[in-house]
Amino acid sequence: MGERRVSKPTVSRLPLYWRSLERRASDDLRYVSSEQLANWTGFKEPTIRRDLWSLGVAGVRGFGYDVATVVLALGRHLGLERQTNVVIVGVGHLGHALAQYPVFATHGMRVAALLDADPDLAGYQIGDAVVEDVDCLEQVVAARDITVGIIAVPADAAQDVAERLAVAGIGGILNFAPRVLVVPDTVMVRNVDLSVELQILAYYLQAAAGPVNPQA
Amino acid sequence: MGERRVSKPTVSRLPLYWRSLERRASDDLRYVSSEQLANWTGFKEPTIRRDLWSLGVAGVRGFGYDVATVVLALGRHLGLERQTNVVIVGVGHLGHALAQYPVFATHGMRVAALLDADPDLAGYQIGDAVVEDVDCLEQVVAARDITVGIIAVPADAAQDVAERLAVAGIGGILNFAPRVLVVPDTVMVRNVDLSVELQILAYYLQAAAGPVNPQA
DNA sequence: TAGATTGTTAATCGATTAACAATC
DNA sequence: TAGATTGTTAATCGATTAACAATC
Numbered sequence: 001m002g003e004r005r006v007s008k009p010t011v012s013r014l015p016l017y018w019r020s021l022e023r024r025a026s027d028d029l030r031y032v033s034s035e036q037l038a039n040w041t042g043f044k045e046p047t048i049r050r051d052l053w054s055l056g057v058a059g060v061r062g063f064g065y066d067v068a069t070v071v072l073a074l075g076r077h078l079g080l081e082r083q084t085n086v087v088i089v090g091v092g093h094l095g096h097a098l099a100q101y102p103v104f105a106t107h108g109m110r111v112a113a114l115l116d117a118d119p120d121l122a123g124y125q126i127g128d129a130v131v132e133d134v135d136c137l138e139q140v141v142a143a144r145d146i147t148v149g150i151i152a153v154p155a156d157a158a159q160d161v162a163e164r165l166a167v168a169g170i171g172g173i174l175n176f177a178p179r180v181l182v183v184p185d186t187v188m189v190r191n192v193d194l195s196v197e198l199q200i201l202a203y204y205l206q207a208a209a210g211p212v213n214p215q216a
Numbered sequence: 217m218g219e220r221r222v223s224k225p226t227v228s229r230l231p232l233y234w235r236s237l238e239r240r241a242s243d244d245l246r247y248v249s250s251e252q253l254a255n256w257t258g259f260k261e262p263t264i265r266r267d268l269w270s271l272g273v274a275g276v277r278g279f280g281y282d283v284a285t286v287v288l289a290l291g292r293h294l295g296l297e298r299q300t301n302v303v304i305v306g307v308g309h310l311g312h313a314l315a316q317y318p319v320f321a322t323h324g325m326r327v328a329a330l331l332d333a334d335p336d337l338a339g340y341q342i343g344d345a346v347v348e349d350v351d352c353l354e355q356v357v358a359a360r361d362i363t364v365g366i367i368a369v370p371a372d373a374a375q376d377v378a379e380r381l382a383v384a385g386i387g388g389i390l391n392f393a394p395r396v397l398v399v400p401d402t403v404m405v406r407n408v409d410l411s412v413e414l415q416i417l418a419y420y421l422q423a424a425a426g427p428v429n430p431q432a
Numbered sequence: 433t434a435g436a437t438t439g440t441t442a443a444t445c446g447a448t449t450a451a452c453a454a455t456c
Numbered sequence: 457t458a459g460a461t462t463g464t465t466a467a468t469c470g471a472t473t474a475a476c477a478a479t480c
Contacts, residue, residue, distance in 0.1 A: 010471075010472095011416050011419050011420075012412065012416055014415070014419070015409075015411065015412040015415035015416065016396065016412065018415070019394065019411070019412075020396065033436090033437065033438090034437075034438075035437080040396065041396055042396060044472075044473065045437095045473095046472075046473055046474075046475090047471090047472065047473075049437090049438065049439070049440090050439090050440085050471095050472085050473095052438095053438085053439065053440080058438090058439095059437075059438050059439080059480095060437085060438075060479095060480060061436075061437055061438045061439080061478070061479045061480045062435075062436045062437050062438075062479075062480045063436080063437070063438090063480070064436095064437070064438085065438090077419065078415045078418055078419050078422075079418040079419055079421065079422030080415070080418065082422070084414075084418050084421070086414075092313065093309050093310075093312045093313030093316065094309075094310070094313035096309045096313075097308065097309035097310035097312075097313055098410065100309065101410055101411075103394060103410060103411035103414070104414075107411055107414055107415060107418075108418070109414055109418070147421055148414070148417055148418075148421070171421045172417035172418075172420065172421050174410075174413050174414065174417060178235065178319060180232065180236065180256060180257055180258060188417060188420045188421070190413045190416060190417055192408055192410070192413060193231075194314065194317055194319060194390075194408070195231065195235070195317075195319035195323055196228065196231040196232065196235075197390050197406045197408060198300075198302075198319070198320075198323055198325060198364070198390065199230070199231040199234070199294045199296070199323060200227050200228055200231065200406060201364055201388035201390060201404060201406055202294055202295040202296065202300050202323075202324070202325070202364075202388075203227050203230070203293065203294050203295055204227075204388065204404045205295065205300070205363055205364070205387045205388050205404070206294075206295035206298070226447075226448095249460090249461065249462090250461075250462075251461080260448075260449065261449095261461095262448075262449055262450070262451090263447090263448065263449075265461090265462065265463070265464090266447095266448085266449095266463090266464085268462095269462085269463065269464080274462090274463090275456095275461075275462050275463080276455095276456060276461085276462075277454070277455045277456040277460075277461055277462045277463080278455075278456040278459075278460045278461050278462075279456070279460080279461070279462090280460095280461070280462080281462090
């Protein structure tokens with residue numbers, strides 16, 4: 001009893017640790033210090049130590065952390081061991097770019113289906129996958145054990161696709177359409193939104209350029 | 217004196233307010249309540265009231281907020297009034313998709329240049345812009361008053377491009393390459409990282425599927 | 433040993449939220 | 457007036473960070 005009272009690490013840092021170590025593990029890098037990781041990822045050292053600690057990774061005082069151990073622990077924590085099947089809905093330029101993205105394979109993911117509403121695209125092959133009609137969404141998701149959906153359709157179609165994915169039993173959605181999706185909370189949604197990012201940049205640029213006119 | 221002691225709103229919510237209102241302002245929507253905004257954006261009502269309040273927007277008790285006023289205040293705050301010139305570096309499928317993205321125009325942004333290292337692409341037109349050689353980066357940035365750079369090149373080329381953009385005097389970078397960029401802190405970087413997002417999704421899916429095996 | 437870096441607590445910080453008086 | 461919704465404080469919450477003892 002007396003549950004250990006420790007705040008979990010913010011998950012979004014873990015992929016960055018993983019990536020910077022994975023990339024260097026081949027270079028004979030045996031040990032890494034929190035200082036090095038801080039340089040490579042931009043996070044603060046104590047934050048990194050706390051994260052690794054709460055992951056259950058033991059470092060060696062005076063030396064640092066064993067790279068292989070850390071990579072393994074991160075991979076286990078992030079679920080990279082089990083294969084995740086992904087469907088990409090919408091094969092415009094964006095969907096096309098995503099389908100070719102090399103990270104899927106290295107991250108325990110597989111593009112199990114490409115769907116589009118345009119019949120002309122049907123049969124078109126990208127990587128290992130072939131474009132199919134979006135009408136097949138439900139069957140495809142069920143038949144291929146797909147748990148993650150990537151939405152790369154125009155904004156107006158996004159909510160509809162999201163609902164169908166949710167009903168089909170998907171667990172997570174990565175949404176590239178500039179819309180807020182409403183889905184049951186059994187479904188986790190991450191938004192990747194160019195327009196939001198641009199506006200945030202614009203905000204900071206303006207803020208840097210000069211103070212906003214002083215209004216109460 | 218006695219500076220008003222108020223935490224600024226987390227900027228990333230403002231674009232979502234803006235978008236959901238902008239989209240509905242045409243539909244004769246005059247007033248909006250924090251409850252409605254909560255439904256449309258997924259944020260909590262008190263958070264929304266606080267955000268609007270710290271923006272200096274006065275609502276009407278019992279009615280809500282005047283939509284036009286809110287949209288205007290958000291736009292001013294986000295810097296949507298002044299035009300921002302953007303360069304997209306890397307015109308693969310992703311860069312191509314970004315160049316065609318309709319949000320630029322509506323968000324006070326203009327794609328002022330498209331750059332790529334592949335000579336075969338030079339002269340290719342997308343939207344209002346024509347692909348030029350990446351060697352021209354410095355000249356183009358200076359000549360066209362470009363303040364934001366979008367990096368859509370392969371991971372290995374990203375850091376190099378980022379440095380050149382920084383030296384050229386850019387103020388903000390939107391980075392789509394799966395690399396942590398190291399730049400002077402005069403440059404603001406926002407990362408849009410498919411692999412990170414996928415790993416985060418995978419993490420939550422795994423966490424939902426069942427507890428991790430109990431290790432100290 | 434001397435030097436370095438971890439492990440871990442406690443303090444800090446900032447953002448979110450509950451709650452309710454104010455008032456349209 | 458009655459009903460609704462804002463304005464704003466205070467409490468809560470969680471994450472970040474400073475700091476330093478522990479120890480390889």
